Amino acid sequence: MDFRFSEGEEAFRQQVRQWLKQEIPQRWVELDPGIWEETEESWAIARQFHRKLGEKGWLAPAYPKEYGGLELSHMKRLILAEELAYNRAPVGVEVEITVNWVTPAILLFGTERQKKEYATRIARGDTIFCIGYSEPDAGSDLASVKTRAVEDGDDYVINGQKIWCSYAHLADYCWLAVRTDPDAPKHKGISVFIVDMKTPGITVRPLINILNHHSFNEVFFDDVRVPKENLVGQKNNGWYQVAIALDFERSSIGWAATNQRIIEELADYARETTRNGQPLAKDPLVRNQLAQLAVENEVARMMAYRIAWMYSKGLHPGYESSMSMVFVSELSRRTASIGMRILGHYGELDRGSKWAVLNARLARMSLSALSIGVGGGSNEIQRNIIAVRGLGLPRK
Ligand SMILES: Cc1cc2nc3c(=O)[nH]c(=O)nc-3n(C[C@H](O)[C@H](O)[C@H](O)COP(=O)(O)OP(=O)(O)OC[C@H]3O[C@@H](n4cnc5c(N)ncnc54)[C@H](O)[C@@H]3O)c2cc1C
Secondary structure, three states: OOOOOOHHHHHHHHHHHHHHHHHOOHHHHHHOOOOOOOOHHHHHHHHHHHHHHHHHOOOOOOOOHHHOOOOOOHHHHHHHHHHHHHOOOOOOHHHHHHHHHHHHHHHHHOOHHHHHHHHHHHHHOOOOEEEEOOEOOEOOOHHHOOOEEEEEOOEEEEEEEEOOOOOOOOOOEEEEEEEOOOOOOHHHOEEEEEEEOOOOOEEEEEEEOOOOOEEEEEEEEEEEEEEHHHEEOOOOEHHHHHHHHHHHHOOOOOHHHHHHHHHHHHHHHHHHOEEOOEEHHHOHHHHHHHHHHHHHHHHHHHHHHHHHHHHHOOOOOOHHHHHHHHHHHHHHHHHHHHHHHHHHHHHHOOOOOOOOOHHHHHHHHHHHOOOEOOEOOOHHHHHHHHHHHHOOOOOO
C-alpha cells in the first residue's frame, strides 16, 4: 500500500504553505488564541481571514461548484486542513461547525434554495453557524430534546432552551434541533431548522468556560417565529439528519496536525533545555514519552486519512468518525499531560509570566483538551457507537 500523496497533491501543499506564510496576520500570531480562547479582537481577525480563504475558494474547497466550492478532492481538502491546523491559521471550531458539520448536512437534506443561499455564503466566508442540540436535560440523550416548534400559518413558533451553544453570541444562524411531534416516539418527533440569530425572542446568555473565556452560551427561545421554508429536510426526520451531521462533526480531520506541531515543539524544548546539568533530550523517560506520542499521533493521522479516503469514495464514515474522535481526544489529553511533565513547573505558568514556556500552550491545552471528547458527544457515547455500529454488538 502506498500512502504517499501524488505530485499534484504535494505541489498543492507547498502552494498552501506559501500562501499561509504571507497571509497569517502578525497580530494573530501575537495574540495566539488557542481553542475556546477567542476575544473580540481575535474573532475580528478570524472573520477577515475566513473571507480571504473564501475568495481563494479554500474555505469550502470540496463543495460543488454550483454552491461556491471548487470541487477539490477530499485529499486536497485534508491537505488544506492539515496545513491550516499545523500553521495555526485563524480558523477555529467556528469554521468546523459551519463549513464541515452543518453545511454538508444542508447539502444532503436541504432544499435547492437553502443550498444556494447558505452553502454559497458560507463558502465565501460571509456566514457563521452555531449548533443548538444540547438542553439542560438532553445531552448524551439528545433524542430527549424538549424545545418545541409548533406550526402557525407560514411559520413555526419555537419555545424552549438550549445550552452549551458554542459561538451563539457571534453566529449569524443556528442549526437547531427541536421537537415537532411530542406524541411520537422520541427519535421520531424531531426536526431541524435554520434560525436567524437576530430573530426577536432569542436571548443569548454567556457561559464562561474552563479557560475563563466566553465561548459558549445558554440560548432561550420565547415565541420565536421561523418561516416554514427554514425547515431542513422532512418534518420529524430530524434525528436522522442530526446523526449524520454528528458523524461529520466527529471526523476530526486536522487534529493530528495540531498535535504534531506541539510534539515537535516539545522535542525542540527537550533539545534546547538542560536540567540538572543534562540536556532534557538525553533523559530516557522524556525520549520514551515523546516517541510514544509520535507513534500515537501517526495512528491519529492514519485515521484521518481513512476518513478522507472514505469521503473521496462517496462512503459515509460513521463509527470510523467516532473511533477517530475517541482516539484524537484522548491523545490530546495525553499530549498535554506528558507536555506538562516535561516542562515541569515552568509549564504551569501563564502567558503573563516571564518564566512561561512555549507561550503557556501546554497549560492552556491541558484545560481545553478536557472538552474534546465531551463536545460532539462524550467518549462514552462514541464507544457505544463503535460497539453497536462497528462491532455489531447489541444496542442494550
Ligand atoms: C466545549 C464544548 C462545546 C460544546 N458546544 C456545543 C454546541 O455548540 N452545541 C450543543 O448543542 N452542545 C454543545 N456542547 C454540549 C455537548 O454536546 C454535551 O456536553 C455532550 O453531548 C454531553 O452532554 P451533557 O453535558 O448533558 O452530559 P450528560 O449527557 O449528562 O453525561 C454525563 C456523563 O454521563 C455519561 N453518559 C451519559 N449517557 C451515557 C450512556 N448512555 N452510556 C455511557 N455513559 C453515558 C457521559 O459520557 C458523561 O460522562 C458542547 C460541550 C463542550 C464541552
